Amino acid sequence: MGIALLFVSVLFLTYCMIFLPSGSAKHLWVAVGILIFALIAGSLILNDANHFGMKQVTETSQQTLYSSTPGGKKEIIYHSLGNGQEKIYYYRTSPNQKKLYQTNPATTTVTVKRNHSDRLTVQKKFWVYHSGFAKFYFAGGQPDHQLISQRLTFHLQKAWQVVEK
Numbered sequence: 001m002g003i004a005l006l007f008v009s010v011l012f013l014t015y016c017m018i019f020l021p022s023g024s025a026k027h028l029w030v031a032v033g034i035l036i037f038a039l040i041a042g043s044l045i046l047n048d049a050n051h052f053g054m055k056q057v058t059e060t061s062q063q064t065l066y067s068s069t070p071g072g073k074k075e076i077i078y079h080s081l082g083n084g085q086e087k088i089y090y091y092r093t094s095p096n097q098k099k100l101y102q103t104n105p106a107t108t109t110v111t112v113k114r115n116h117s118d119r120l121t122v123q124k125k126f127w128v129y130h131s132g133f134a135k136f137y138f139a140g141g142q143p144d145h146q147l148i149s150q151r152l153t154f155h156l157q158k159a160w161q162v163v164e165k
Contacts, residue, residue: 001137002044009037047141053134054127054142065120065154066092068100074160076112081105089152093120103152111153112162121153 013033020026046052068077068090077090077100086105093101103110125148129135135144156162 001139002040002047003140006037006040006044009033009040013037044138044141047138051127051142053138054129056148057126057128058123059126060121060123063093063120063122065118065156066095066097068092074118074157076154076156076160076162077165078162079165089154091120091154107147107149109149109151111151113153113155114158115155116157117155118157118160119155121155122150123153124150 013030013036016026016029016033020029043052047054065076067074069075078087079090080087087103087110088105089103089110090100127142127144127146127148129138129144154162
């Protein structure tokens with residue numbers, strides 16, 4: 001919608017500059033056209049650069065955690081990248097799950113806590129639009145429900161091992 005309004009404002013400005021007779025009325029309408037164009041273009045640029053019309057939303061969920069390896073061992077597997085600061089963790093949230101979930105080091109922060117439960121806490125931050133109007137106005141701009149970051153917290157009993165593979 002914003003792009004369509006931008007196009008209409010350019011047509012309005014062009015019409016005012018070409019077809020209105022010279023005088024103070026023409027200058028007023030050209031100034032109004034420039035102002036409308038600048039406001040619409042500015043809002044589209046701000047949405048693209050700074051998520052204008054959007055807000056951050058945090059969703060938290062908890063899941064039961066199961067071993068990354070088949071058998072009786074209780075393990076969470078990780079793989080170090082580069083200098084070892086970045087790690088990819090592999091985990092399961094269902095006992096019959098064939099394919100392991102893996103973390104993305106670019107968007108995910110992982111914490112391992114030792115306590116008396118085997119669970120995973122997932123906290124995700126998203127960009128969402130403030131209202132239906134903002135979603136309609138910026139259609140084609142920033143996607144709604146865009147992932148900013150996520151934090152995984154593995155709550156493990158003492159018997160669990162965190163193993164590099």
